[in-house]
Amino acid sequence: MTDHQHDHDHQDLPEEVQTELERLAECLGQLHDPASGLPLDELDAEIEVGFEDDTVFVGVTLGYPCASQEESWNTRVHEACLPTLRGGPLGDAQLQFELFSDIPATPAALSTSPEQGPAPLQGVKNIVAVASGKGGVGKSTTAVNLALALAAEGASVGLLDADIYGPSLPTMLGTEGVRPQVKEQKFFVPVEAQGLKTMSLGYLMTEETPAVWRGPMASGALNQILTQTLWCEGADELDYLVVDMPPGTGDIQLTLAQKTTLAGAVIVTTPQDLALKDAIKGVEMFRKVSVPVLGIVENMSLHTCSNCGHSEPIFGSGGGARIAADYDTRLLGQLPLAMAIREGTDCGRPSVAADPDGEVAGFYREIARRAAAQIWLNVGDEEVPVIETS
Numbered sequence: 001m002t003d004h005q006h007d008h009d010h011q012d013l014p015e016e017v018q019t020e021l022e023r024l025a026e027c028l029g030q031l032h033d034p035a036s037g038l039p040l041d042e043l044d045a046e047i048e049v050g051f052e053d054d055t056v057f058v059g060v061t062l063g064y065p066c067a068s069q070e071e072s073w074n075t076r077v078h079e080a081c082l083p084t085l086r087g088g089p090l091g092d093a094q095l096q097f098e099l100f101s102d103i104p105a106t107p108a109a110l111s112t113s114p115e116q117g118p119a120p121l122q123g124v125k126n127i128v129a130v131a132s133g134k135g136g137v138g139k140s141t142t143a144v145n146l147a148l149a150l151a152a153e154g155a156s157v158g159l160l161d162a163d164i165y166g167p168s169l170p171t172m173l174g175t176e177g178v179r180p181q182v183k184e185q186k187f188f189v190p191v192e193a194q195g196l197k198t199m200s201l202g203y204l205m206t207e208e209t210p211a212v213w214r215g216p217m218a219s220g221a222l223n224q225i226l227t228q229t230l231w232c233e234g235a236d237e238l239d240y241l242v243v244d245m246p247p248g249t250g251d252i253q254l255t256l257a258q259k260t261t262l263a264g265a266v267i268v269t270t271p272q273d274l275a276l277k278d279a280i281k282g283v284e285m286f287r288k289v290s291v292p293v294l295g296i297v298e299n300m301s302l303h304t305c306s307n308c309g310h311s312e313p314i315f316g317s318g319g320g321a322r323i324a325a326d327y328d329t330r331l332l333g334q335l336p337l338a339m340a341i342r343e344g345t346d347c348g349r350p351s352v353a354a355d356p357d358g359e360v361a362g363f364y365r366e367i368a369r370r371a372a373a374q375i376w377l378n379v380g381d382e383e384v385p386v387i388e389t390s
């Protein structure tokens with residue numbers, strides 16, 4: 001998958017071939033995009049068809065990273081196209097397919113005018129907050145794996161650990177003790193880790209600072225690392241900056257949501273009643289400040305016994321799906337309570353990095369594609385709100 005596309009000019013082709021290619025494009029428009037659940041026709045997807053040297057070329061461009069999906073798209077495109085072509089003027093042609101990704105930016109993030117909303121983050125196309133109403137539900141684990149999964153699907157990704165109460169990103173990425181470089185005595189250079197550009201208050205803390213940073217200073221420190229980190233140098237924009245938010249729905253979270261233009265928020269919950277109530281508070285907080293909720297991630301959904309393989313929903317079941325339905329958002333995915341997830345994050349090798357083709361990485365990648373597809377949908381939607389600062 002690349003960002004470059006074929007440039008097919010239909011004008012030189014015989015009319016019957018042009019008609020056939022148009023028929024093919026119509027048929028491709030009905031294909032469903034699994035990440036958004038919508039047909040290509042209803043998305044801002046680009047469909048290209050061309051014919052050259054006895055070969056029909058089909059290109060589909062989606063607005064989210066989807067590198068791992070090229071093979072399954074290839075199969076589906078062949079299944080859809082070959083019967084359509086059969087018996088027609090291009091019935092004997094070869095079929096060649098390519099999947100492209102062109103990730104748009106959340107509009108206000110590009111704005112430079114202070115009147116249009118909060119200040120943009122230079123060189124960051126989309127900022128995604130990962131939040132939870134309550135601590136300990138696996139928000140940081142989700143944020144790190146979501147960032148790695150977006151990168152594995154082909155995006156350029158940054159990760160900001162805004163969890164002032166207990167920055168865990170350095171432990172999860174194996175970057176403990178690393179200090180970011182400072183440029184022009186003003187900017188932090190993000191720490192490169194496992195293919196991500198990362199920044200954490202943890203990189204700046206000393207033995208004494210955690211206590212000092214409670215209260216208003218924490219919010220100030222957070223704003224500073226958000227705006228004074230060189231997320232992009234030159235033309236290499238970040239497609240996504242994933243922000244691991246502090247747990248809860250207090251002032252710090254609210255300020256952060258208002259300080260910058262968020263593309264959306266992913267809410268992490270466990271199926272427990274209490275966590276679900278807190279997750280609802282999280283959804284409501286983002287709604288209040290007009291930040292789109294991209295969906296819910298239900299963590300620790302099922303426990304699979306490592307001895308006998310038996311699975312059971314020890315924290316209850318169906319909660320994430322219920323909130324998603326009640327609050328008109330999506331259940332992006334469910335993660336099992338798995339020893340491998342805990343061991344990986346606690347030793348600097350999160351699941352998506354440790355076992356990129358494993359089942360758990362597959363869950364995170366699907367969540368990543370769905371969340372990113374939702375951002376793409378929102379960008380195309382004229383009702384995408386500009387966050388109010390008052």
Ligand SMILES: Nc1ncnc2c1ncn2[C@@H]1O[C@H](COP(=O)(O)OP(=O)(O)OP(=O)(O)O)[C@@H](O)[C@H]1O
Pocket residue numbers: 132134135136137138139140141142163166168247299300335336337338339341342343345346
């Ligand atoms: N699906 C899972 N299966 C097993 N362990 C998990 C899972 N998700 C998270 N954990 C473990 O649970 C603990 C808490 O996770 P994490 O730090 O991500 O939660 P959090 O919501 O960010 O917490 P905090 O509010 O303290 O920041 C970690 O030890 C992590 O490895």
